[in-house]
Amino acid sequence: MPLSDISFVALHQNGTLLDDFLADLASQRPAWRVGAALRLPRHRLGYCVEKLDSWQPNAAYGLADPETRLMLLPYRNRGRGRDDHAYVQESDPAANRSRFVTQTLRAQAAAGRDVLISPWLIYGTSGNKRELQVTLDLAARAQVHPLTEGRTLLAGFEATEAIFADKAQRDAMLDEITELEGAPIYLRMTTPATLTGRRQYDNEHAIAGLRAAIEALSENGHPVLLPQTGLAGWLMLPYGGLCFGAGIPGTLQRSPMPVASSGGGGGQPPLQWYFEPQLLGFVRADELGDLARVAGATTCDCPYCTARPPAPGAGFDPSSADKHFLWWCVRLADEVRQATDRAATVRRRVEAAEQHWRAVQRAGVVRDDRSQPTHLGAWTRVVA
Numbered sequence: 202m203p204l205s206d207i208s209f210v211a212l213h214q215n216g217t218l219l220d221d222f223l224a225d226l227a228s229q230r231p232a233w234r235v236g237a238a239l240r241l242p243r244h245r246l247g248y249c250v251e252k253l254d255s256w257q258p259n260a261a262y263g264l265a266d267p268e269t270r271l272m273l274l275p276y277r278n279r280g281r282g283r284d285d286h287a288y289v290q291e292s293d294p295a296a297n298r299s300r301f302v303t304q305t306l307r308a309q310a311a312a313g314r315d316v317l318i319s320p321w322l323i324y325g326t327s328g329n330k331r332e333l334q335v336t337l338d339l340a341a342r343a344q345v346h347p348l349t350e351g352r353t354l355l356a357g358f359e360a361t362e363a364i365f366a367d368k369a370q371r372d373a374m375l376d377e378i379t380e381l382e383g384a385p386i387y388l389r390m391t392t393p394a395t396l397t398g399r400r401q402y403d404n405e406h407a408i409a410g411l412r413a414a415i416e417a418l419s420e421n422g423h424p425v426l427l428p429q430t431g432l433a434g435w436l437m438l439p440y441g442g443l444c445f446g447a448g449i450p451g452t453l454q455r456s457p458m459p460v461a462s463s464g465g466g467g468g469q470p471p472l473q474w475y476f477e478p479q480l481l482g483f484v485r486a487d488e489l490g491d492l493a494r495v496a497g498a499t500t501c502d503c504p505y506c507t508a509r510p511p512a513p514g515a516g517f518d519p520s521s522a523d524k525h526f527l528w529w530c531v532r533l534a535d536e537v538r539q540a541t542d543r544a545a546t547v548r549r550r551v552e553a554a555e556q557h558w559r560a561v562q563r564a565g566v567v568r569d570d571r572s573q574p575t576h577l578g579a580w581t582r583v584v585a
Contacts, residue, residue: 202353203262203316204385204424207438207538208234209531210264212429212448213252220252222524223259226531229504233535238264238428238446241308242271242280242289249282249312265312266428267305269294269320270359270389271459278461294320295335302339306348316353318387319343323458324374325361325391333360333374340381355387355426359456365390365410375417385424385443388415389456398571399451399474399483402433405579412583415441429456432481433576435533436551436584439543447530449523473517476526480561481554481580484572486513486522491566497557503528548584555581 203210213219219237226235237260239252253263267286271279272294283289288304291297305320319340322332340356343349358378364370378386390411392402402408411433415425419441427434427445431454434445447454473486478501484492489511492498500506505521505528512518533550540546555577561568 203236203264203355203426203444204353205261206234206443207534208236208261208444209527209534210236210238210426210428210444210446211527211530212446212453213237213239214448214450214453218449218520218523219527220255222527223256225504225524226528227259230531230535233531234261234538235531235534236260236262236264236444238266239312240266240268240280241286241312242268242282244280244282246282246285246308246311253312253314262316263314264316264318264428265309265314267309267318267320267357269305269357270323270391270456273323273326273459274461278459288320294322294339295331298335298338298342302342302346303348306343306346310348310352314352316355317343317349318355319357321357321359323359323361323391325364325370326458330373333377337377337381340384344381344384354384356381356384357387359389359391361391361458362393362404362407362410365414366404366406368410368413371410371414375414378418379421379423381423383422385426386418387426387428388418389427389429391458392455394458394460396455396457397451398472399454400571401482401574401576402431402455403576403579405582408433408436408579408583412437412440429453431455432530432533433580435530435537436547436580438534438537439547439584445530445534447527449526471519473513473519473522475511475522476529478529479554479557480574480577481551482572482574482576483526485569486511486517488566488568488572489513491564491568492561495557495561495564495566497560501525503532544584551577551580551584 237256279289286308294301309317321336324333431447474483475486477484505525
């Protein structure tokens with residue numbers, strides 16, 4: 202169950218990478234807690250059922266995330282599963298609330314879930330409180346819905362980074378959320394769609410606001426799950442966060458504002474990114490050789506790096522690099538879970554990363570601007 206202890210929740214994109222990773226973790230680190238989440242609108246129902254069933258033996262829990270944030274988009278941009286899931290076809294959730302709640306819960310139940318998530322809209326997109334009021338009403342309806350009997354219900358909420366960064370707006374939002382007595386909160390913070398790549402989230406005011414919100418919710422009896430926050434969510438584990446989630450693309454390491462896509466790509470080969478644990482961020486694979494020669498640099502001992510050390514160029518194994526990142530997410534979560542002083546554990550990791558970054562700078566290692574851990578200063582101040 203996602204509420205029993207701190208965990209990491211891995212977000213599925215496509216393919217079998219997550220299946221393989223969960224099997225590896227179950228055989229090599231069975232005591233580590235990891236869940237898996239699939240975003241329902243992105244896939245056909247049969248695929249959802251098959252994937253969730255396949256993860257069950259190796260994951261502590263599995264979630265069918267209804268991702269109702271996509272209701273902001275035109276119907277054609279709501280995912281390839283839009284024809285299979287009736288709630289995704291709703292033209293106006295606010296006008297048809299009972300039906301929307303029923304269809305959202307039914308879709309998760311059809312995927313075999315015992316943990317359900319209430320639908321939500323993104324607060325902060327219209328300039329008024331309408332999305333918040335509708336979301337609260339949807340959660341209240343879900344709490345008394347027959348489909349939630351005998352199941353765990355998480356109350357879905359999402360607000361823009363501007364709401365979290367503004368104390369007055371954040372406090373007003375929290376005053377209303379806490380009226381949902383005892384409900385665990387499944388919380389996203391929406392980031393701008395313009396953020397790209399693997400750079401870690403570094404908006405200090407928004408992250409500090411997220412910490413304040415989680416602390417307030419936890420103090421009022423609301424456990425908080427952070428399904429799509431990347432390592433910025435790891436920072437929140439000492440302050441009332443029960444889990445943080447991430448997937449492989451940068452868009453699964455934060456919650457970007459949904460935008461309508463016309464499809465297609467740039468035609469360029471993908472960059473080779475590698476998660477550098479000592480910097481708590483991603484670097485270009487072709488920078489690893491220089492980084493290894495910096496004073497204090499260590500070698501990763503995860504099974505993917507010991508079996509096949511990362512090599513840039515034609516020898517780069519993106520699958521191993523991706524699993525290496527997920528491995529470290531679970532490892533960092535478990536480190537906090539086992540700690541006597543969880544806040545000090547996170548603080549030490551962040552401070553050590555900032556110190557190592559200073560050593561990298563002193564060594565004069567030339568690095569891509571996109572690899573520079575600009576987040577560390579903000580993170581250090583947030584957890585101070």
